[in-house]
Each structure stands twice: as C-alpha cells, then as structure tokens.
Amino acid sequence: MTTLSRRALNRALLQRQFLLERTDLAALNVIGHLVAMQAQEPNWPYVGLWTRIRHFTHADLTTLLAQGRVVRSGFLRSTMHLAAAEDFRRLRPVLQPVLNRTADGVHFRSNNAGLAPETLVAGGRALLQTGPLPRRDLARHLASLHPGRDSRILAGEIELRTPLIHDPAAASWGGWGTRSSVTVRAAPVDAPDPAALRDLIRRYLAAFGPATVADIQAWCGLTRLNQIISEMGIGLRHYTGPDGQRLFDLPDAPLPHPDTPAPVRLLPAYDNVLLGHADRSRIIADADRKHVTPGQARVLPTVLVDGYVRGTWSFTGGEVRLTPFRPLSATEQQAVDHEINHLLPFLSHR
Incomplete structure (x- = not known):
C-alpha cells in the first residue's frame, strides 16, 4: 500500500474542504x-x-x-x-x-x-x-x-x-x-436505512479523507464501525498513514501533491476541519491544541498558514485580533493581514 505523509494528508484535507482554492459552488x-x-x-x-x-x-x-x-x-x-x-x-x-x-x-x-x-x-x-x-x-x-x-x-x-x-x-x-x-x-425524518450509514461514511471520506476508522468515528460519534467499513473495503482505496495506521479513501478522491501551495485561511470557531479526525496532526500540532480548545465546550477561531493552524483570532470592537502561537515571518504576516482585511467587511455586516 502507498504510504502517505502527514503533509500529503494535509493537502488532501484542504483541497476537499475548499481551503486550497475557494469554490464557485452554491452554499447548499x-x-x-x-x-x-x-x-x-x-x-x-x-x-x-x-x-x-x-x-x-x-x-x-x-x-x-x-x-x-x-x-x-x-x-x-x-x-x-x-x-x-x-x-x-x-x-x-x-x-x-x-x-x-x-x-x-x-x-x-x-x-x-x-x-x-x-x-x-x-x-x-x-x-x-x-x-x-x-x-x-x-x-x-x-x-x-x-x-x-x-x-x-x-x-x-x-x-x-x-x-x-x-x-x-x-x-x-x-x-x-x-x-x-x-x-x-x-421535523419529519426517514425510516432508518442501512444504506444511509454507508453513504455517510463515503461522504465523510469525500470531504475529510483519507482517514482511519477511528477518524470516522470521532467525526460522527458512532462507534463499532470496523465491521461495516471492512465490508465496504472492496470499494475503497487503502493507504498507510505516516504512523503506520490503515487509511481508507474513495477510489477517485483527489490527492494533490504535498508541495501544493496553501494560502492563508481564517477558520471560524468550531470548524469541523479541526474536529473531524481522531488524529488531528494533519492540520494542527498536538502541542497547539490546548490553545484552540481552552475549555471542553470551546473551539476558538483559527488561522491557517501553509495549511496548518498557527494561531487563533477574535473579532471584538470591530477589529480582528490575531494571537499567533509563534512569530510569523514578514511574508506570512503580510498574507495574514491581507486575509483579515478581506474578511473584515463581512464580519462587520449588520
């Protein structure tokens, strides 16, 4: 099986989340x-x-x-x-x-x-x-x-x-x-349908994969999915992760080159791109997680630099205030400032 690096997983996640390049798709x-x-x-x-x-x-x-x-x-x-x-x-x-x-x-x-x-x-x-x-x-x-x-x-x-x-x-x-x-x-809902669970797993992989069984379970909250994913295995692509873990993916899902440039992005509080895996190291260093989730019920807004969480931000008094985990280079700071200035009119909307 092909082994994927942590950076390869990062770029795959960003592309599938429309964070490498904004999309023209409708909001729905x-x-x-x-x-x-x-x-x-x-x-x-x-x-x-x-x-x-x-x-x-x-x-x-x-x-x-x-x-x-x-x-x-x-x-x-x-x-x-x-x-x-x-x-x-x-x-x-x-x-x-x-x-x-x-x-x-x-x-x-x-x-x-x-x-x-x-x-x-x-x-x-x-x-x-x-x-x-x-x-x-x-x-x-x-x-x-x-x-x-x-x-x-x-x-x-x-x-x-x-x-x-x-x-x-x-x-x-x-x-x-x-x-x-x-x-x-x-609200009316459909009768439980076993096919809907398989659809949920495939759609997760389309937006968050490649991923382990533990990642899928962390995202949705369901447990004991090993058997059903094993049954789906013939229709899935298999990879090895950077720590030797078994990853599943859709056969036709994109895998951009690990060196694909990643623009600065400002993520909202609670964004699932940070919460959609058991192993979140593909987008945030383990040591930085405590800065993003200071309490069990809080997930702060974050800034991505080169595809990884490099700080948090807040919107108070009509201003965006950035709290980087470590100093940014002059080029990185300029890119962050540009994205903040782009977002500010949207945040200020009444």
Missing part, C-alpha cells in the same frame, strides 16, 4: 459536500462558508434557512449543526444512537431518574403537535407535567431524543454568541 452544495457545519453559535457557519466560497454573501445562507432548505439541529456528535434539509431527514436516524447516548448521560438521567425516556418524549411530541414552541414555553409545559425536575434539562433531553429543528431566526446572521430565544418544531 458546499454544505452538502461537508455533510454538516458545526453551528453552536449562528454566525460562525457564515464565516466557514465565506472562507470556502468565492463571492459568498450573508443572504446566500440566510435565504436557505428561511426557505427551510438548510436546518439547524443536533446532529454529528450530538452538537448543533447546519445540514441540508434532505440530508437531515435521511441521516438524523443514522446518528440517533449518538444523541440517545448523550441523553443517557448522568447530566440528564440524574434529573430524570424514574422517568422513562419514552414517556418524556411522548409528552414532548404531544406539546409540539400544535406547532412550533419557544424553548422556554416547552420547558414551562414540561414543568407542569413533571414537577420537581429541572424543566430545561427535560427540554434538552427531548431535543436529543427526537428530531427538532430551530426557527430560521435563531440560525441566521445576527448578534455574536448564542441566541437567548430559540423556537423549535418537530
């Missing part, structure tokens, strides 16, 4: 290619699309959300993502075991001891049958149904165990940070 197509975009805070997916798409505007995504063609909900790794509505409908059932596992955790079950999940979910679905509800109203109704329990945690468990999507306003460009008011509604 890019979101579909990436499978989903992490969206704990609504503004960041806009930045993620801006850094990947030529001439991307805020309206390109806001319109898709308003039309219901892109939705926001719990998805990969039980975290908030944007996904194309058709993908959500087909793939949410594949990922449901991951969300159920989160809902079975101590945070939820210590509050809900003695309350069967089926009973809780049935009550929540009944409340949502009449139409969308603000989260706070859902929690208020649940408090009357299940007195003595934290109703916000009850509402959170329902949102994990059953497919609910957020109103477009809560997912659209606006103030920075999370939104204080979110309305949720029940």
Whole structure:
C-alpha cells in the first residue's frame, strides 16, 4: 500500500474542504459536500462558508434557512449543526444512537431518574403537535407535567431524543454568541436505512479523507464501525498513514501533491476541519491544541498558514485580533493581514 505523509494528508484535507482554492459552488452544495457545519453559535457557519466560497454573501445562507432548505439541529456528535434539509431527514436516524447516548448521560438521567425516556418524549411530541414552541414555553409545559425536575434539562433531553429543528431566526446572521430565544418544531425524518450509514461514511471520506476508522468515528460519534467499513473495503482505496495506521479513501478522491501551495485561511470557531479526525496532526500540532480548545465546550477561531493552524483570532470592537502561537515571518504576516482585511467587511455586516 502507498504510504502517505502527514503533509500529503494535509493537502488532501484542504483541497476537499475548499481551503486550497475557494469554490464557485452554491452554499447548499458546499454544505452538502461537508455533510454538516458545526453551528453552536449562528454566525460562525457564515464565516466557514465565506472562507470556502468565492463571492459568498450573508443572504446566500440566510435565504436557505428561511426557505427551510438548510436546518439547524443536533446532529454529528450530538452538537448543533447546519445540514441540508434532505440530508437531515435521511441521516438524523443514522446518528440517533449518538444523541440517545448523550441523553443517557448522568447530566440528564440524574434529573430524570424514574422517568422513562419514552414517556418524556411522548409528552414532548404531544406539546409540539400544535406547532412550533419557544424553548422556554416547552420547558414551562414540561414543568407542569413533571414537577420537581429541572424543566430545561427535560427540554434538552427531548431535543436529543427526537428530531427538532430551530426557527430560521435563531440560525441566521445576527448578534455574536448564542441566541437567548430559540423556537423549535418537530421535523419529519426517514425510516432508518442501512444504506444511509454507508453513504455517510463515503461522504465523510469525500470531504475529510483519507482517514482511519477511528477518524470516522470521532467525526460522527458512532462507534463499532470496523465491521461495516471492512465490508465496504472492496470499494475503497487503502493507504498507510505516516504512523503506520490503515487509511481508507474513495477510489477517485483527489490527492494533490504535498508541495501544493496553501494560502492563508481564517477558520471560524468550531470548524469541523479541526474536529473531524481522531488524529488531528494533519492540520494542527498536538502541542497547539490546548490553545484552540481552552475549555471542553470551546473551539476558538483559527488561522491557517501553509495549511496548518498557527494561531487563533477574535473579532471584538470591530477589529480582528490575531494571537499567533509563534512569530510569523514578514511574508506570512503580510498574507495574514491581507486575509483579515478581506474578511473584515463581512464580519462587520449588520
């Protein structure tokens, strides 16, 4: 088997993520290619699309959300993502075991001891049958149904165990940070389909490969995928990674030359390109990860220089402030400044 260097994996990842060269594809197509975009805070997916798409505007995504063609909900790794509505409908059932596992955790079950999940979910679905509800109203109704329990945690468990999507306003460009008011509604999904899991794996490889089984599992949250990937093996290409690990890929997926130049790119907070592998050394040094994820629930915006994370950035007071991990050369700093100046009008949009 061909052995791929860490730099070869880096360039493959950047190309498949539209980070070597911006694409002219429409926003919906890019979101579909990436499978989903992490969206704990609504503004960041806009930045993620801006850094990947030529001439991307805020309206390109806001319109898709308003039309219901892109939705926001719990998805990969039980975290908030944007996904194309058709993908959500087909793939949410594949990922449901991951969300159920989160809902079975101590945070939820210590509050809900003695309350069967089926009973809780049935009550929540009944409340949502009449139409969308603000989260706070859902929690208020649940408090009357299940007195003595934290109703916000009850509402959170329902949102994990059953497919609910957020109103477009809560997912659209606006103030920075999370939104204080979110309305949720029940969303139809397809019946579980074994073929959908294989499709999920292939689409991951198209956007993040080549990758190990552990990488695929880290990205989606599913476990015990060895058998199904082994069964798919005849239709996949196999490589050896820089540490001897077995990598899988699509047979026709591109592998650019490792010396392909990589432009400076500013990535949003929570971007899946940093979270899509168990071994993230193809894009960030292990020693630098602590600077990007200072807390379990935080993933800071980052800057790529020559394809690797070289620092973090923030947007405060109308300015982009860069925090490099190590000094940049004069040429690198000039390229970073150029990209910042390019992004600044987009960030300042109201």
